[in-house]
Amino acid sequence: MIEFRNVSKVYSNGTHALDNVNLTVDKGEFVFIVGASGAGKSTFLKLIMHEESPTKGAIIVNGMHLEKLKRRKVPFLRRTMGIVFQDFRLIGKMTVYDNVAFAMRCIGKKTKTIKKRVPYILELVGLKDKAHNKPSELSGGEQQRVSLARALVNNPEMIIADEPTGNIDPEMSYEIIELLSEINKRGTTVLVVTHEHELVESFGKRVVRIEGGAVVNDTKDDDVMVAI
Amino acid sequence: MNFSSIGYLIREGFKNIWSNRIMSLASIGVLISCLVLTGSAIMLSVNVSTIVESVGDSNVTTVYLEDDITELEAVYVGKSIEKVDNITQASFYPKDEAILAYKDVLGEEVFVNMSGDDNPLPHAYHVVMADLSQYDKTVEQLLKVEGVNSVSSRSDVAEKLTSLNTLVTMMSFWIILALAIISLFIISNTIRMTMFSHRFEISIMKSVGATNSFVRTPFVIEGVIIGLVSAGVSIGALALLYDAVFKAVQNILPLDYVPFSDVMWFIIIAFTAAGVIVGALGSLLSIRKYLKKEGNEILGW
Numbered sequence: 001m002i003e004f005r006n007v008s009k010v011y012s013n014g015t016h017a018l019d020n021v022n023l024t025v026d027k028g029e030f031v032f033i034v035g036a037s038g039a040g041k042s043t044f045l046k047l048i049m050h051e052e053s054p055t056k057g058a059i060i061v062n063g064m065h066l067e068k069l070k071r072r073k074v075p076f077l078r079r080t081m082g083i084v085f086q087d088f089r090l091i092g093k094m095t096v097y098d099n100v101a102f103a104m105r106c107i108g109k110k111t112k113t114i115k116k117r118v119p120y121i122l123e124l125v126g127l128k129d130k131a132h133n134k135p136s137e138l139s140g141g142e143q144q145r146v147s148l149a150r151a152l153v154n155n156p157e158m159i160i161a162d163e164p165t166g167n168i169d170p171e172m173s174y175e176i177i178e179l180l181s182e183i184n185k186r187g188t189t190v191l192v193v194t195h196e197h198e199l200v201e202s203f204g205k206r207v208v209r210i211e212g213g214a215v216v217n218d219t220k221d222d223d224v225m226v227a228i
Numbered sequence: 229m230n231f232s233s234i235g236y237l238i239r240e241g242f243k244n245i246w247s248n249r250i251m252s253l254a255s256i257g258v259l260i261s262c263l264v265l266t267g268s269a270i271m272l273s274v275n276v277s278t279i280v281e282s283v284g285d286s287n288v289t290t291v292y293l294e295d296d297i298t299e300l301e302a303v304y305v306g307k308s309i310e311k312v313d314n315i316t317q318a319s320f321y322p323k324d325e326a327i328l329a330y331k332d333v334l335g336e337e338v339f340v341n342m343s344g345d346d347n348p349l350p351h352a353y354h355v356v357m358a359d360l361s362q363y364d365k366t367v368e369q370l371l372k373v374e375g376v377n378s379v380s381s382r383s384d385v386a387e388k389l390t391s392l393n394t395l396v397t398m399m400s401f402w403i404i405l406a407l408a409i410i411s412l413f414i415i416s417n418t419i420r421m422t423m424f425s426h427r428f429e430i431s432i433m434k435s436v437g438a439t440n441s442f443v444r445t446p447f448v449i450e451g452v453i454i455g456l457v458s459a460g461v462s463i464g465a466l467a468l469l470y471d472a473v474f475k476a477v478q479n480i481l482p483l484d485y486v487p488f489s490d491v492m493w494f495i496i497i498a499f500t501a502a503g504v505i506v507g508a509l510g511s512l513l514s515i516r517k518y519l520k521k522e523g524n525e526i527l528g529w
Contacts, residue, residue, distance in 0.1 A: 049435070051522040078437035089432055102429075106438035111232040154436065 001027045001189070002048060002158075007057035009043050009213075017043035019213040020057070025191065027157070030184040032200045033193045035210035041193050044210065045162055048191075049083065050074050062157050079107055082151025086163035088143045090135040096122065096146050097131040103150045117153060125149045125179060141172030148179065158189040165196060173199055181205075237442070241449025248422045252454055255418040259458035259506070260465065262407040263499055267466040269400035270498075271491070276396045278486050280389040289367075290321070290380040291353045297375050302351045305375035309353055312373065314366045317356040323349040350377060408506065415454060415510030419447050423518055430518060431526040440519045447511045455507025459499040466495065 002025040009018040018040045025031050035041050046052040047059055050066050059066040062080040069077060090099050097118055104114045122128050125145040135143050144164055151159055161180060165173030177192070177199060184190040194200060200207055209217040245252045291309060293302055299322060309318045326349045331339050342348060357366055367379045423430070433443050470488045478485060488495075518526060 046523065049523070072439070075434075075437040075439045078435060083435050089428075089435075091429060091432065102432070103436040105233070105236055106433045106436050106442060108230060108233045108442065110230055111236075114232075150436070 001025065001060070001062060002191070003058075003060040004047075005058040005060075007047065007054045007059055009040075009047065009052065010055045017213055018047070018054075021210075021213075021215055023208065023215055023218070025189065027189055028184070028187055030181060030190045030205045031192070032203075032205055032207045033191065033210060034195060034197065034200055034207055036195065039210045040213040041210055042162075043213075045160060045193060048160065049081070050077055075107075079154060080156055081158045081160055082148075082154065082156040084144070084147050084151045084159065084161035084164045086166040088135070088147045088167070090143055090146055090150075092135055095132050095134060096127060096138070096149075099135065099146055100149045100153050103153050107154060109154075121149045121153045124152070139172070140168035141175060144168055144172070144176055145179065148176070148183075152183065152188075156188065158191065159183060161190070161192045163194055164192060165194060165199060174202075177203060233442070237445040238449055240446035241453060244422045244426070244446055244450040245453055248418065248425065248450075251418045251421050252450075255414045256454055256458050256461070258414045259411050259454065259503070260462050262411045263458060263462035263502065264465050264469065266404045266407050266502075267462065267495060267499070268469070269403045270495070271466075271470055271486075271488075273393075273396050273400045274486050274491060276389070276393045279483055280393045288354045288356055289363075291318075291355055291370055291376055292378045292380070293351045293353070293375050294377045295350050297351055299351065301375065302353075305373065306353055308373045309355060309370065309376070312366065312369045314357050314359055314362050315355050315370075316358045318353045319355075321352040321354050323347045323351050326352065408502070411506045412510050412513070415451050415507055416514040418454065419451050419511040420514040422450060423447060423515060427518070427526050427528070431523065434526065435523070443519060444512070444515050447515050448508050451507035451509075451511030452504050453507070455503030455505075456500065457503075459503030463496055463499050467492070 002023070004021045004023040007018055007021045008016070010016050021040075021044070033041055033044065043052065047054055047066070048061055050061075050069060054067055057067070061077065064073070064077050064080075066077070091102065094102065100118050100121060101114050104117065109117075119128065119131070122131055125148055127142060127145055127149065130138060130142060130146075135146060138146065144167075148159075148161075148164075151161075159180065161176075164176050164180070168176070173196070180190050180192060181203065207217070207219045208215055293305055297305065302320060302322075306318055306320055309315060324343065324347065327339070327343055327347050330342075334342065355370075357363065370376055370379050430443055467488050474485055474488070
């Protein structure tokens with residue numbers, strides 16, 4: 001669950017990245033965050049991951065109040081979310097298996113647990129056969145699925161995908177969003193940041209549009225309006 | 229942290245050394261030089277103070293009595309000498325015994341003329357002082373005793389050695405300090421390079437929720453391994469080097485040098501501790517700034 005209450009972010013160089021943002025994403029939702037580059041999407045994500053702190057306002061993510069989160073608690077916040085990057089961020093010298101296992105190693109999981117969990121997740125994203133390949137031997141779509149497997153492997157409450165389709169073919173993009181949608185059906189909250197309107201429209205999920213650092217449109221509100 | 233993690237982190241530490249082997253080797257080399265120099269400074273300091281102490285141990289001062297004092301009178305003077313503060317022991321040193329020391333030098337013929345009643349030496353007492361630093365005051369008191377003519381002056385050698393000892397100790401201290409700082413700098417630089425080449429992994433580790441201590445551990449282990457390897461080689465090198473120097477110096481200036489085995493355990497413990505501390509501290513210093521960064525900052529984007 002994500003809750004932004006009157007959140008503003010001004011960077012030390014004076015850039016107003018977000019201006020009085022109010023937004024709630026409930027557990028189990030699938031939300032697209034759209035907006036042009038420079039609209040404030042990246043800042044929005046950085047605030048959720050606590051790479052940045054808000055200048056004003058309150059942020060609650062998975063039950064943690066980020067504006068007063070202690071430094072040593074930050075890793076535990078990040079364990080509640082899986083992050084998928086536009087550029088995949090896979091470690092080139094590790095195999096697909098090791099890349100996924102790495103995320104489990106990093107949070108101190110036992111080797112036995114890792115050996116059970118990683119093949120299961122790789123099967124889920126359809127990469128069981130590629131477990132021992134290096135990322136460079138895979139297509140863009142496959143690499144993104146490895147990245148997704150890594151995000152999922154620690155069973156997070158929420159998946160955050162930052163332009164997950166930015167570096168891959170359109171057909172593959174569709175596949176990735178399908179996969180995310182599948183994961184969402186199992187109860188994981190999914191947040192996808194993208195600028196690809198067509199893709200967003202074809203799925204009919206909740207869309208939050210950010211422009212100039214503010215939420216200018218939220219399809220959830222539209223639903224409410226329609227209901228009224 | 230469980231056993232799987234510990235095993236994993238130690239393996240990562242070793243991998244870091246291997247993947248950065250040229251720099252690791254270079255820093256091991258520098259560290260060995262620093263440790264051997266430090267060890268040499270310690271050995272020099274230990275030897276100088278031992279020699280100074282052995283000279284100090286023979287801190288027997290000779291109290292000469294007046295020429296005309298007879299052996300019987302000397303016994304009474306002796307009683308007075310014993311009563312002087314700071315004197316722990318006074319043993320009579322008759323002139324007949326004193327002259328024997330010169331027997332070889334004088335030759336039989338001259339010696340015969342100088343022994344017995346013709347002995348030109350006065351009777352004396354060998355006294356031992358409890359506290360040598362009170363030397364001047366005690367001598368003043370001794371001279372007041374009736375029948376005492378003079379007191380032998382404190383050994384110049386002892387005095388010079390004491391000041392040499394202080395000098396060597398001071399110099400060793402500064403040398404060791406300077407070398408420690410250099411070692412720290414070298415190790416932290418090496419680790420910084422490993423860390424730079426691992427910045428991508430570090431950024432991923434942080435994004436999946438690795439704690440700072442988890443991110444830090446392989447680098448600390450890398451530093452500690454470098455420190456330990458350096459310590460091991462240095463101990464061996466110092467032992468061999470010292471042995472060679474020991475033998476050479478013993479031939480030129482035979483004194484009671486300290487054999488390496490006497491200080492071996494001290495050196496082993498000190499070097500190992502120094503290696504571990506410098507290694508760990510060096511890596512902690514360089515990783516601190518990485519751990520403060522977030523996300524793309526780590527990658528320098």
